[in-house]
Amino acid sequence: MKNNHTLIIGSGIVGATLALKLAQAKMPVTLIDARPARDESAWQGVLSKRDARVYALSLASINLLKNVGAWQKIASSERKADYSQMQVWQLNGRGELLFGESSDNFGESSDGSSNSIMPPMLGSMVEPAVIEHALWQRLGEGDVSEYLTIVAGQKVTNMDWLGTQKGYRVTVDNGTVINARLLVGADGRGSFVRQQAAIGLDTLDYNQTAICCAIHTEKPHQATARQAMLPTGTLALLPLADITDDDKINPQHWQSIVWTLPRNQALALIEEDDRVIADKLAAACHYELGAISQIESIASFPLTAQQANSYVADNLVLIGDAAHGVHPLAGQGLNLGMLDVQVLSEQLAHDFTRSGGTIWGSNQTLRSYERLRRPHNSLMMHSFSALNWLFAGSLAQLRPVQQIRNEGMYRVGKIKPLMRMFAKQASGV
DSSP, X not given: OOOEEEEEEOOSHHHHHHHHHHHHTTXXXXXXXXXXXXXXXXXXHHHTSOOSOOEEEEHHHHHHHHHTTOHHHHHHHTOEEEESEEEEEETTSSOEEEETOTXXXXXXXTTSOBOOSSOOOOEEEEOHHHHHXXXXXXXXXXXXXXXXXXXXXXXXXXXXXXXXXXXXXXXXXXXXXEEEEEEEEOSOTTOHHHHHTTOOEEEEEEEEEEEEEEEEESSOOTTEEEEEEETTEEEEEEEOOOOSHHHHHSOSOEEEEEEEEEHHHHHHHTTSOHHHHHXXXXXXXXXXXXXXXEEEEEEXXXXXXXXXXXXXXXXXXXXXXXXXXXXXXXXXXXXXXXXXXXXXXXXXXXXXXXXXXXXXXXXXXXXXXXXXXXXXXHHHHHHHHHHHHHHSSTGGGSXXXXXXXXXXXXXXXXXXXXXHHHHHHHHTO
């Protein structure tokens, strides 16, 4: 193959979005996906099932997906659940935080006149496959396909750095060799690219496991994302899209659950009967939305945080989970990766335009990306770790810690400008 400007290894949501951004700017890019290609029939088979997992897309991530032409497809599919409020509370304490509260002047323009009967959208919950399907539809469309080469069903077996002027020579399973000026690692937490580049990794094991499932509740979610801060960990109740005719007749009753527990407790619970899990889950959140009538797709995963010691090397850059991973308590993992895409694509496009297409992925450009993203991602990772420590575990149950936490939540919830600032930070815009 020719010496493409960019080779992206990993075609998940973050990698595919970056590929579209570069192709839209008429920059040649190759995207390698270890998974076999799916035709439309295979995609529909995947999409016919409700996925218990859901991404809480911020407004910044939605705007990026709009920019690459994928959000329009997601919206038309009706497989999204917009939310206009976020409620955070603790069951054994005082105070709660309510973002997007309807009484907080929503629906008013700058002159105070009413322009809406609904609170503004804070974000949208979308299943992973729905986002991936929309991105893959876009990757095949004519305005970008001319600049895209997709290698599906192949794993990278070898990476050789040929020097700054030439970049990398990459070999895949079938022996195909791809030369690239810039190599992008978008291949997840266990990144092969990061390992081959000998970039170290700092990790933090929370000794917690998250139980994930989809539930049908007695009461509707009312477009509200909820998170209970429990002594055992966080319990998130996130709106899911209504996908069947019955769902649409009686909407807003399906939700995605992410229930964080100490590892041994979670592993024991996951072995219980589905009905037992549903009843314990309803009790854990004090029947906030009533009884749980159905529960589906129960799974679990261990919780860790990690950060690459560097996001860049000569002719190489890491984005998304390959660079960082955070605790899921605020639902910001994918959003941080999408911000990586936005910043990196802007930095690359600036150099490409300024140099007339002769400068691509210089060390100076990559270091600039790292300076813009790594401190922010580090701050978010440590903030989520601190919140987890503040609410869960043995130290969190000491009375002085409880008193500080209770008073803090109560006071913060009363300061509207501060709440608006938090909501803006969560939106990413």
